[in-house]
Amino acid sequence: MGKPPNLYSFRSVAELAPSLRTYVLNQQKAAFEHHNTFRVAVSGGSLPKTLAQALLAPSDGSPGDSVDFTKWQIFFADERCVPLDHEDSNYKLLKEELLDKIPEKMGKPNVWPIDEEYLDDVQEMADQYEKNIVSVFAARDSVKLPLFDLLLLGCGPDGHTCSLFPDHPLLRETDAWVLSISDSPKPPPRRITLSLPVVIAGTKIAFVTTGGGKKDVMKKIFESEEGRGLPCGLINEGGGDKVSWFTDDSAVEGVSFPRRGSLM
Numbered sequence: 124m125g126k127p128p129n130l131y132s133f134r135s136v137a138e139l140a141p142s143l144r145t146y147v148l149n150q151q152k153a154a155f156e157h158h159n160t161f162r163v164a165v166s167g168g169s170l171p172k173t174l175a176q177a178l179l180a181p182s183d184g185s186p187g188d189s190v191d192f193t194k195w196q197i198f199f200a201d202e203r204c205v206p207l208d209h210e211d212s213n214y215k216l217l218k219e220e221l222l223d224k225i226p227e228k229m230g231k232p233n234v235w236p237i238d239e240e241y242l243d244d245v246q247e248m249a250d251q252y253e254k255n256i257v258s259v260f261a262a263r264d265s266v267k268l269p270l271f272d273l274l275l276l277g278c279g280p281d282g283h284t285c286s287l288f289p290d291h292p293l294l295r296e297t298d299a300w301v302l303s304i305s306d307s308p309k310p311p312p313r314r315i316t317l318s319l320p321v322v323i324a325g326t327k328i329a330f331v332t333t334g335g336g337k338k339d340v341m342k343k344i345f346e347s348e349e350g351r352g353l354p355c356g357l358i359n360e361g362g363g364d365k366v367s368w369f370t371d372d373s374a375v376e377g378v379s380f381p382r383r384g385s386l387m
């Protein structure tokens with residue numbers, strides 16, 4: 124591995140949110156300068172709530188501290204194959220936590236939910252979702268990684284991220300960009316997910332991991348060989364210092380190298 128990932132720890136989610144905001148806005152600025160659009164992949168789970176806390180906070184008025192959702196393309200890093208109004212839907216979660224709360228003056232992002240037409244065919248769902256991503260970027264033949272300017276990810280207590288689970292054969296997939304899974308160990312079993320190479324190729328990758336329920340897996344990921352082989356560990360390994368972890372103190376209790384506080 125080249126340079127190690129960045130690991131930032133804050134006393135609370137309330138203290139983490141402003142730094143996550145600054146980080147996301149820095150990536151927004153870089154992406155706008157590069158291609159006048161911001162291509163983001165987001166996870167479900169605990170992430171949308173913290174993300175909303177970061178992005179919906181009032182601007183401090185300084186140049187650069189403003190979210191321009193009109194130029195955001197939001198995809199799902201993974202999605203459960205359920206209707207969009209189902210309790211398990213990552214889209215529903217993001218909608219309720221963030222999208223529905225965006226004030227008019229921040230503009231509306233372009234959001235890419237799964238197509239419910241393919242709920243009965245999880246592989247077709249994955250293929251169609253990949254086509255959607257490609258449609259935003261051009262024809263697949265001419266599209267090269269990285270697809271995303273920023274991936275905003277969670278980390279499950281077992282070290283999974285997106286719907287990439289420990290020891291699952293999907294971790295070895297290197298061809299397709301969007302994969303299907305029918306045996307997810309965490310319910311619901313049928314899902315689609317970005318592949319490991321797509322995640323690792325992201326321009327920037329941020330994990331947001333909070334709460335004492337994550338401290339054992341965090342210690343594993345950052346301090347053991349076994350943890351380095353977990354999906355989150357593989358992203359640390361492949362992404363190096365493109366990867367930043369935003370955690371609260373309880374999630375990294377006993378982990379040896381978190382830097383406390385603001386990253387700026």
Ligand SMILES: O=C1O[C@H](COP(=O)(O)O)[C@@H](O)[C@H](O)[C@H]1O
Pocket residue numbers: 165166167168169170201202203213276277278279280283284285286309
């Ligand atoms: O099932 C999932 O879990 C992960 C982790 O969720 P968290 O609640 O522990 O943060 C999430 O990132 C993923 O999008 C979701 O489908």
